[in-house]
Amino acid sequence: MIYIGIDYHKRYSVATQMDETGKILSQIRLSNDSDTLLGYLRGLPKGTKIALEATGSWYYFYEMAEGMGLDIHLAHPLRTRALAAARIKTDKIDSAILAHLLRTNLLPTSYIPTRATRDAREILRYRASLVFLRASHRQV
16 A cells, blocks of 8 residues: 655645555655646556645645545644644655655544535635625725
8 A cells, every 4th residue: 555645735746655664655746737746646556545735725636636546635734733743844744744644544634525515615715705806996
C-alpha cells in the first residue's frame, strides 16, 4: 500500500509517497496545472491512499482525482495542526506528516460534500461576492 500526503497550494503542491513501514519513497514538487497533476495521478496504482490538505481550492485536485480509483481523504486543517505541530514547517515536512497520519490512521478528516452540493456552494459564493461588490459600489 502506498500512502501519499499532499501539501496543496495555489500554484504548486508537494507530494510525499510513503510505504506501510513509514519509509519515504519520494517527495516531489508538482505544478498545479492540469497536465502535470493528471500525469502524476495516472501513474499511481488504484487504491492508493491520498491525504489532501483542505485549502480554499482543494476541490480542483479532488475533482481531477475523483474517478481514478484513488482513496482520497481531506485533512481537517485545524485538527491536523493540533496533532502535528512542528517548530520547523516546510512543504516537504507538512506533506510527510499528512502521509504519516494517513498511514497510522490518525488523520482527522473533513466532510467531502457531493458534487451537486459543491456546485451549489460555488454558485452561492459567487452570488455573495457580487452582492458585496454591489453594496460597496453603492456606498461610494
